[in-house]
Amino acid sequence: xxxxxxxxxxxxxxxxxxxxxxxxxxxxxxxxxxxxxxxxxxxxxxxxxxxxxxxxxxxxxxxxxxxxxxxxxxxxxxxxxxxxxxxxxxxxxxxxxxxxxxxxxxxxxxxxxxxxxxxxxxxxxxxxxxxxxxxxxxxxxxxxxxxxxxxxxxxxxxxxxxxxxxxxxxxxxxxxxxxxxxxxxxxxxxxxxxxxxxxxxxxxxxxxxxxxxxxxxxxxxxxxxxxxxxxxxxxxxxxxxxxxxxxxxxxxxxxxxxxxxxxxxxxxxxxxxxxxxxxxxxxxxxxxxxxxxxxxxxxxxxxxxxxxxxxxxxx
Amino acid sequence: xxxxxxxxxxxxxxxxxxxxxxxxxxxxxxxxxxxxxxxxxxxxxxxxxxxxxxxxxxxxxxxxxxxxxxxxxxxxxxxxxxxxxxxxxxxxxxxxxxxxxxxxxxxxxxxxxxxxxxxxxxxxxxxxxxxxxxxxxxxxxxxxxxxxxxxxxxxxxxxxxxxxxxxxxxxxxxxxxxxxxxxxxxxxxxxxxxxxxxxxxxxxxxxxxxxxxxxxxxxxxxxxxxxxxxxxxxxxxxxxxxxxxxxxxxxxxxxxxxxxxxxxxxxxxxxxxxxxxxxxxxxxxxxxxxxxxxxxxxxxxxxxxxxxx
Numbered sequence: 001x002x003x004x005x006x007x008x009x010x011x012x013x014x015x016x017x018x019x020x021x022x023x024x025x026x027x028x029x030x031x032x033x034x035x036x037x038x039x040x041x042x043x044x045x046x047x048x049x050x051x052x053x054x055x056x057x058x059x060x061x062x063x064x065x066x067x068x069x070x071x072x073x074x075x076x077x078x079x080x081x082x083x084x085x086x087x088x089x090x091x092x093x094x095x096x097x098x099x100x101x102x103x104x105x106x107x108x109x110x111x112x113x114x115x116x117x118x119x120x121x122x123x124x125x126x127x128x129x130x131x132x133x134x135x136x137x138x139x140x141x142x143x144x145x146x147x148x149x150x151x152x153x154x155x156x157x158x159x160x161x162x163x164x165x166x167x168x169x170x171x172x173x174x175x176x177x178x179x180x181x182x183x184x185x186x187x188x189x190x191x192x193x194x195x196x197x198x199x200x201x202x203x204x205x206x207x208x209x210x211x212x213x214x215x216x217x218x219x220x221x222x223x224x225x226x227x228x229x230x231x232x233x234x235x236x237x238x239x240x241x242x243x244x245x246x247x248x249x250x251x252x253x254x255x256x257x258x259x260x261x262x263x264x265x266x267x268x269x270x271x272x273x274x275x276x277x278x279x280x281x282x283x284x285x286x287x288x289x290x291x292x293x294x295x296x297x298x299x300x301x302x303x304x305x306x307x308x309x310x311x312x313x314x315x
Numbered sequence: 316x317x318x319x320x321x322x323x324x325x326x327x328x329x330x331x332x333x334x335x336x337x338x339x340x341x342x343x344x345x346x347x348x349x350x351x352x353x354x355x356x357x358x359x360x361x362x363x364x365x366x367x368x369x370x371x372x373x374x375x376x377x378x379x380x381x382x383x384x385x386x387x388x389x390x391x392x393x394x395x396x397x398x399x400x401x402x403x404x405x406x407x408x409x410x411x412x413x414x415x416x417x418x419x420x421x422x423x424x425x426x427x428x429x430x431x432x433x434x435x436x437x438x439x440x441x442x443x444x445x446x447x448x449x450x451x452x453x454x455x456x457x458x459x460x461x462x463x464x465x466x467x468x469x470x471x472x473x474x475x476x477x478x479x480x481x482x483x484x485x486x487x488x489x490x491x492x493x494x495x496x497x498x499x500x501x502x503x504x505x506x507x508x509x510x511x512x513x514x515x516x517x518x519x520x521x522x523x524x525x526x527x528x529x530x531x532x533x534x535x536x537x538x539x540x541x542x543x544x545x546x547x548x549x550x551x552x553x554x555x556x557x558x559x560x561x562x563x564x565x566x567x568x569x570x571x572x573x574x575x576x577x578x579x580x581x582x583x584x585x586x587x588x589x590x591x592x593x594x595x596x597x598x599x600x601x602x603x604x605x606x607x608x609x610x611x612x613x614x615x616x617x618x619x620x621x622x623x624x
Contacts, residue, residue, distance in 0.1 A: 027515040031424055037416030042436045044482050048443070048451050055454070105347030113341055114348070125614070127351045132536065132610035133603065134543025136572050137358065139579070140599040144361035172354055179351065203333055205340040226442070233444025236545035236572070240579040240595075268446045268546075275450045275550050283454065290447050301442045305435065 052294070055287030067288055072265065077281070079274075081289050084267035085296075087163070087243070088232055091266055094167025095174060095231050100224060103178030110179070111186040112208055131176040139237030142169030147241055155261040161242030163260040169241050170234060174227045181223025185216040218311030225304040229297050235268040243269040267293050362603055365596035373590050383569050384557040385578060385591035394560040395598065398473060398570040399542055402552070405477025405564060406484050406541035411534060413481075414488030418533075421489070422496040423518045441486035449550030452479030457551060461565070471553020471567040479547040488537040495529020496522050532616035539609035543602065545572040571602045 059067055063077075070080020106127075114120035146168050147160035155162030189212050197207040213220075243266050267289065274286040373390065383394040417437060421430055457475035462468045468475075499522050507521045523530070553567030561568050569577075578595040 024513055024515070027513050030515045030518075031420075034416045034420035034424060037413045038420055038433050038436065040413055041417060041440055041485055044485075045436060045440055045443075047455065048447070051451070051455050052447070102347045102350055105344045106351060109341075109344035109348040113344055123348050123352060126355050128614065129607060129610050130351060130355055132539060132606060133358070134545070134572065134606055136543065136545045136575050137362075137599055137603050137606075140575070140596065141354075141358045141361055143579070144365060144596075145357055175354070176351065179348075203337050205337055229442060233442075233446065235444065235446040236549075236576060239549075239576050268444055271446050271450065272546060272550065275446070275453065286450055290450060293444065294447065297442060297444065298439070301439065305438070 049294075052287045052290050055284055056291045059284045059288040060291065067285075068292060072270065079285055081267060081270060081292055083265050084270040084289070085292065087264045088267040088293075088296075090163055090260075090264070091167045091170055092228055092232055094163070095171045095228060098168065099171035099175045099178055103175045104182050104220065104224075106175075107179045107182035107186060108208060111183045112212065113204070127176045127179050131180055134236075135173055135234055136236040136240065138169060138173040139240030141172065142166075142237060142241040155263075159242075161264075162262055163264045165241045166238055166243060166264055166266070169237050170231045173234065173237055174231045177227045177230070178224050181227065182216075182220050185219025185223060186212060188219060189215045218307060222304045222308045225300060225307075229300045229304070232300070233268055233293065233297055235266075235272050238266055238269050239272070267296075358603065362596055362600040365593060366600040369590070369593040369597050373594075380560075382557060382559040383574060385574075385594055386557065388590055389557075390594055390597075391560055392601070394558060395569050395571045395574045396601075397560065397562055398548075398552070398558070398568040399572070401473050401562070401564045401568070402477040402480055402544075402548060402570055403538055403541040405474055406481035406544075407534070407538055409478050409481025410484035410488050410537055410541075414485045414533070414537065415492055415530065417485070417489040418492035418496060418530075419518055419523075422493045423514065423522060437486045437489050440482070441490075443483075445483055445544060445546040446550070448479045448483050449476075449547040451482075452476055452547055452551035465565050468565050469553070469567060471551060472565055473552050473561075473568045473570075474564040476548045476550075476552040476570075477564065479551055480541045480544045483544060483547065484537045484541050487540055488533045491533035491536055492526070492530045495526040495533065498529070499525045528616040528619040532613040535609050535613035535616065539606045539613070542609070543572060543606050545576055548573040549576045571598050574598050575602070 063070075063080075067080050068085065069082050070078060071083050073079040110120065110124055110127075114123070142165060146154050146165040151160035154160050154164040154168075193211050193215060194207050197211045202210070243264060271286055271289045271293065274282050274289060277286075374388070377388055377390050378392050380389045380391040382389060383391050421434060425433060452475045453471070456478050457468070457470065457472055460478070461472055461475045503521055503525055504517050507517045512521070548570045549572070552570060552573055558567065558569035575595045575598050578592055578598075
């Protein structure tokens with residue numbers, strides 16, 4: 001019981017004696033300055049959200065759901081984001097179907113199978129570098145490979161500027177990030193778990209499937225959700241693989257393949273196009289579209305953060 | 316007697332079906348990992364091939380002129396390089412103090428509970444798409460800050476774009492630098508406290524030097540991110556295609572990324588010249604080379620910090 005904290009009076013007198021009865025003014029100032037940098041970041045965020053909401057208010061309050069359910073238009077009061085929202089979710093679907101399995105598979109190989117060989121070191125260094133390549137360079141890759149080289153598959157009628165090209169470009173862009181976050185999650189599973197499974201005679205794949213993956217799942221889930229959210233807001237590469245920014249007609253009675261091979265647009269691309277148009281009405285439309293996009297992205301981020309807090313465990 | 320070892324060996328090898336499955340699954344995962352290599356080869360080949368093709372067609376004297384006017388076959392590389400560097404340097408002037416300060420506070424000062432409250436600020440900021448920051452730079456930073464300080468500034472400026480890019484770069488610098496400082500072993504701090512150092516001394520004289528390679532790496536990565544940022548520049552720097560060469564960040568201007576995007580969407584009516592559109596491959600190759608060099612440099616620094624402890 002003697003080890004409990006001493007009374008405040010004693011503690012502060014000891015502190016005074018230790019600090020030579022001088023208050024550490026510079027230290028305090030330093031601490032306050034550091035805290036201010038964080039509060040400045042918060043201020044950026046608050047001003048950003050506040051200005052956007054204020055700008056968007058006329059559109060959101062007058063048109064409400066009508067704004068979300070209208071198509072692209074050159075008339076300010078009729079333009080809406082329906083096609084952009086649909087397009088963005090289709091693109092994310094592509095990313096989920098292609099980049100997720102390949103990325104997670106690659107991470108499993110690099111973390112669980114790979115020995116420390118020259119080839120594997122090259123693979124890992126390579127993926128790290130890919131994660132740092134600017135997104136617009138991936139756009140150029142998509143332009144050369146998907147839009148031009150494989151045009152007959154990605155969109156013969158839309159000169160290659162299709163959902164397929166856009167989706168595959170975003171997949172290639174986020175795959176390195178998915179690989180890195182998945183590797184991180186796998187690395188966090190302690191060795192003892194694997195050894196216990198090996199000890200009862202499981203093969204490597206059985207160990208991974210029944211032990212490593214279930215324990216790493218929350219981490220993989222959170223990381224990949226965040227990378228999908230990033231893909232959702234990514235604009236630059238889509239400009240190169242030709243997301244439509246003007247008028248887009250969506251004819252009915254099309255097969256699934258024809259739709260995917262046809263022209264497309266995405267929410268961030270619409271925001272970019274509108275942000276460049278002059279006039280208060282377009283500024284309000286831009287802000288309203290940003291609100292729609294941020295709601296989607298922040299909701300996804302919140303889900304990821306909640307999942308992480310709920311399932312995160314320390315070994 | 317000599318039969319036992321073989322049967323034990325057979326037992327340990329397990330069934331043929333399991334081994335086949337094992338090899339198959341391993342092969343699939345290796346294929347997925349090798350795909351990453353294929354992507355980077357595709358990037359390099361696509362860029363180099365098209366860039367060389369463009370260089371053979373273009374009059375090399377046009378790579379040095381008064382400005383970047385693809386429509387008139389004027390491709391002054393220095394114009395867009397200077398634009399990129401001005402934006403990136405301004406971004407770093409904003410992001411370095413904020414990012415490093417936030418990292419120091421989170422790693423050395425914040426208690427676990429404060430940390431749980433403050434860290435999501437940076438995480439949310441990191442999740443904001445760059446196109447939103449472009450809108451913010453055009454409509455708030457430029458009129459609200461840059462034009463107030465310098466009345467000569469027009470509706471677009473490289474400075475506003477640079478500040479916007481800086482805000483985007485803060486979370487990256489903060490998280491990498493914080494990881495580096497967090498990795499400094501507690502024993503170093505305790506040794507300093509033990510001889511009577513204060514928290515500020517420990518932070519600046521012990522933790523900071525011990526983590527300096529990671530901190531430098533975070534700054535290089537931040538710079539690389541700022542060089543490659545496209546949307547903020549495309550919206551707020553006012554580069555609708557052509558731009559005169561300028562070294563004044565208060566002017567409107569063009570950057571490498573902005574040049575690529577406006578060539579791609581044809582906002583400068585590039586149809587006039589067949590040389591204009593493929594110029595984006597050459598600029599893309601330059602951009603790729605610059606960011607790759609920066610990323611490799613930061614990787615070197617990170618590796619050094621790992622070897623220390």
